[in-house]
Amino acid sequence: MLTWESRQAAALAAAAAQAARAEDRVAPSFESVYRTWYSHVARWVRARGANDADVEDLTQEVFIIVRRKLGQFDGRNLPGFLFRITERTVRDHRRSSWIKNLLGNRAALLPELPAPEVDTLEAIEIRERRRALDAILAKMSEKRRTTFILFEVEGYSGEEIARIESLPVETVWTRLHHARKDFLRLVAELPSSRSDP
């Protein structure tokens, strides 16, 4: 039985292979980039700190920009190219959300409903854990948090993250090391009632 890490690794390898084939051409077609990298870009959007509710919209925004800028792609590192666009798109979205909140145009939040397959108590526990986790992640630096989520949550390997973020692998491991230290320190600072399910 395949674990989720192996599925992630296989998906990324397939995407990379397809991207490599696309890179052999002069310019990859937008359709192939879109179909191959959509799910990865969605994960990166979330790793950059977007709300779950905004992930799909922001992913679409990223690909709108990709369509416009694909002609400028130099053909070297397609994940890096996509990740840079993702970074800027999420950053711009965060700024505009901040301005909207400042001006009082707060979007009404939907009530948090438990998933139908889990019982209410479990749903509440999961939601409490998620709140605590979000609070901890919000206190971490953006670079460390992104690398941490890509590794710990999304299951990318260090080498894959290095390629995505256009960084040396050593830098990725350093960031992961510090991010994990920060995370454990912040977990230790949590009141026991908040983290204990």
Added chain:
Amino acid sequence: MDRLRDQTSSPDALTARAAELLSAMPPLDATRRLRPPELPDPARRRGPAARIPASLVLAVTLASVAAAAATVRTWPLRHGETRRSAEAPQVVSSPVSSPAAGAMVRPTSTVEATGDAVIAPVAPEPGRRWALATPEPLPPLPLGPGPAVSQREVAVEDESTLMVSAVRALRREGDPARAQALAQQALQRFPHGAQAEEAMALIMEAASARGDASGAQQAAAAYLARFGSGRFADRARRILVSRAK
């Protein structure tokens, strides 16, 4: 490096708690099927609007611009004519015997008034001169001259602006003298304006607020003479009755 999220059964309590927390955020693939939405067909992507010929779009745009330009050019003039009929220089067609009669003679087909006043088209007629005449003098207001208004306020020509300033001076700034001056100015400049009734009522109220009883009663009398059944008639009558007592 082992993943922290896999160490839920770690002997270290802190690591186990961290792993437990991380399990609250499953990978995105596990929470929803990340399938890219279908791209629209490029042949249909442009929609029905793309079938409209560009020449038609251009023609409609030009026609709209021309209509808007014509509207913008004519509307303020018509509006200004009604609003400033009393103050704008009027073009009169009076026969002038000779240019030495003192009137400003301008034998052209169009006479332009000074400032932003009305440009009135005038048809040239043989044997008739066209003179720029001064407006008829306004009837004197029942009240004496109010407090001086600054030059900036005099420059304001819009009736509504004057009235808003007057109301604000009376209600917010507590300056009835200034309010009275502004309302008088509005009434002088626009004696038949849309807010003439309000201006007279405000003069009345401001005079009362200043403690100028006679001025208030004069204003009330003037108001009743013009708007006998107006919205502020009761107030005007009360002012007059209070004087009689």
